[in-house]
Amino acid sequence: MPKVLISDALSDAAVQIFRDRGIEVDFQPKLGKDKEALAAIIDQYDGLAIRSATKATEKLIEQASNLKVIGRAGIGVDNVDIPAASKRGIIVMNTPFGNSITTAEHAIAMMFAVARQIPEASASTHAGKWEKSKFMGVELTGKTLGVIGAGNIGSIVIDRARGLKMKVVAYDPFLSEDRATELGVEKVELDALLGRADFLTMHVPLTDQTRNVLSRENIAKLKPGVRIVNCARGGLVDEVALAEALKEGRVAGAAFDVFAEEPATESPLFGLPNVVVTPHLGAATSEAQENVALQVAEQMSDYLLTGAVTNAINMPSISAEEAKIMGPWINLAGHLGNFTGQMTPEPIKAINILYDGEAAELNLAALNAAVVAGIMRKANPDVNMVSAPVMAKEKGIQISTTRQDQSGTYEGYVKVTIVTEDRERSVAGTVFSDGKPRFIQIKGINVDAEIGRHMLYTTNSDKPGVIGTLGVTLGENGVNIANFTLGRNTKEGQAIALLYVDDEVPQPVQQKLRDTGLFQQVTTLVFDVDEG
Template sequence: MPKVLISDALSDAAVQIFRDRGIEVDFQPKLGKDKEKLAEIIGNYDGLAIRSATKATEKLIERAANLKVIGRAGIGVDNVDIPAASKKGIIVMNTPFGNSITTAEHAISMLMAVARQIPEANASTHAGKWEKSRFMGVEVTGKTLGVIGAGNIGSIVIDRAHGLKMKVVAYDPFLSEERATEIGVEKVELDALLGRADFITLHVPLTDQTRNILSKENIAKLKPNVRIVNCARGGLVDEAALAEAITEGRVAGAAFDVFAEEPATASPLFNLPNVVVTPHLGAATSEAQENVALQVAEQMSDYLLTGAVTNAINMPSISAEEAKIMGPWIGLSGHLGNFIGQMTDEPIKSINILYDGVVSEMNLAALNSALVAGIMRKVNPDVNMVSAPVIAKERGIQIATTKQDQSGTFEGYVKVTVTTDTRERSVAGTVFSDGKPRFIQIKGINIDAEIGRHMVYTTNKDVPGIIGVLGTTMGENGVNIANFTLGRNDRAGEAIAILYADEAVSEDVLQKLRDTGKFQQVKALTFDVED
């Protein structure tokens, strides 16, 4: 009988799901806050069900001798060391869509609160004052709402804003024009949004691309008297710069549910006029908490009893029988998608996937999900193989699949082509008999490139001296090249190089390559593979 530890607060109904499925449950809802005790007993369990209080760190995972699955009731998995779990073979699951409506509603509530100064007026009235003239608010009807991030939650906010008769503009690099039309939003660049919006609400994950998206520089571009709402992630806004703008009267107010440091016992935004703050309540409704608790209990039970994988962050959603055969091809598909995702900086209109030979007879839905997840992970690190196709659909991305009998040298291969408004980009790969993936074609140019964690991709005219420039530049800057592959379409035509380095190549070294004038493109790439 599998044994599951629940170390955070889950509903009685969720606990009962485990028991009804024949799983032994140890329900200790306060244990997650006791790191030492949790580490002492974690080795006794097959599953760990958590919310946000439990921190599944690398040290804890090292002690989890029998753990097979970690289930997070909610979307955020910042409290789980996913690389450590993956290395140990532990599945990490979340419930990506259980609290979308709740979070969107909280954002709208915060917007209304800051528009009408409700919290301050409430406190004043409770204090026996009647300061009617002090709390002059603004209407939202007819105002422009700028939505940064038009994915699942952002699109719900857009729908609610239409009900409030607001004009809505959105910035989202992966939002297609077709999807924008479908949800009734004007797609704009970030600078245009900053200059036009009367209210701004953020609905993006925290990534290298979105960190401080409202930086001091961007805050200076804001329309006067704008109001900012952040119910997404701390770190998206420079809190000190925003506090300065509010103090100086350039920004009329802000409503924050999330902070760069949590629990937030101090922030530059605290105690400022017309700043509404809540303690990360975006998902805090009884309906949302119940939904995600029931979902995670069902998912974990399915995995422990049947091997079925659902909503996994680090594992495809496939049956236990398929996993052994498809594993290497799923890994390859993820790498192909990751390559395309890192190389593409504009909205993707369509993804076309070709499966040739032996791979064409496998579970193509799982392979598609792995590939699309690889593409989308650049902008959404929380994406998984179940949510990726949904997120792609939300952005209006068309996905087409073709399969064919073996047509060439390889027993099987996968080729993906993405289309944007300005170009097509393609990459193909295969799995060798040793189970290792290879890139075999980029931009129609045949190659044979081993995939490593740290890679550099270049394009250039096929002229003498390119190998020397690459080797010399890398050597002079202490970069050891583990593998190096060249390819070209024809003599004196376009050529590519892709090298695999022992360590990440710095932007300074990449710029030195660009400064040689030999390359049309120089790009660092990172893949989730073992060194």
């Protein structure tokens, strides 16, 4: 039974989801704030469910020897060391859609608040003043809203803004013209947006590309009198430069829910009369908190029980339905990678993967990860589909993928070719109707080989007596053959044999085969196959 630790506050309904799915749950909502206590017990769990209080640092992840998945109830994963998790093969999930509406609504609310100076007017009225003429605002109708980031939350903001009769321009490198037309926005470059926006709102994650997207230089390009809203991430704006622009009147107002340093007890923006600030309330509604908690519980349960991957930061998503269909193909991809990895002692420069027929219609990102994991398993037995691509990138291995329509007798197959400094080596396989993977080609030679836990691979010149020598030598030394597959490229040309044996062939027996002078190569292979 998988075991999950919840170290931050999650709803009772989320806890119950784990229990109803048959997962053991340890609910300790205050543990996330005690780093040492959390590190002392983290190795007991398969899953860790968190909000923002728990910091899944590299140090903590090093202690998590059994951890398979970290689930963040919310969109931000700033509190998780994703590279460290990836190297350890731990999937990191978030819930990007559970608080989308709530965050978008907060951005619209902040826009109204700064446009009409609502917080200042409220404080003045509470103080017994009646300063009606002091709080002159501006309308949103007819104004141009510049949206940086037109993804999930940004698109909701765009929809609400168009409902308010605002003109909307958007900057997003990933926004297609068709999607822009669907949203009813004008797609523009960043400089054009800065010069046109009366209101500007940001809805992008904090990355190396987005950090300080509103730098001092870009703030200088803003249309005079603009009002800026940031309910996305601290660090997107140079707060010092913005404070200067606000004081000088070049920027008419700002509304910030997020800050470069949080919890924010001080900021250059604090205390300015034309600035509205809130303490990271974008997702702070009862509906959103419940939604993300339920989502993360469902996602983690699905992964731990069925292998389905949803909203993962560091691995391709695989739905529960895909997991059923793709399971045998992922298994095959791993075996193909494992075969080439075990056969190649020298450094690998490139991995080329060909998908044919029905295999080309599957989730190739997941299959690629399985191939690479199989190849890397020789160097690191603990590698998996999460950590393998990271290892390949660190080693400078280039990975390429090709799709093609059905081209042969099989409805679909996968072919893996690895490239080293001196040679290329390839192996292909398919999945039969019974769901079992088979090797169908090795080094360009057609075969039909069942895959077993222990296998023996030999190469030789095609001549009489080789098969007999193989069988006799193995039989005389107590090695039982479960399946024997042969292939050759031409008569009297290159031939191969792939034997599925009950137990690993001992080194002395391998040497006896080599000593016959008939074999150019004798190699034992081990595959992760359940033979029960």
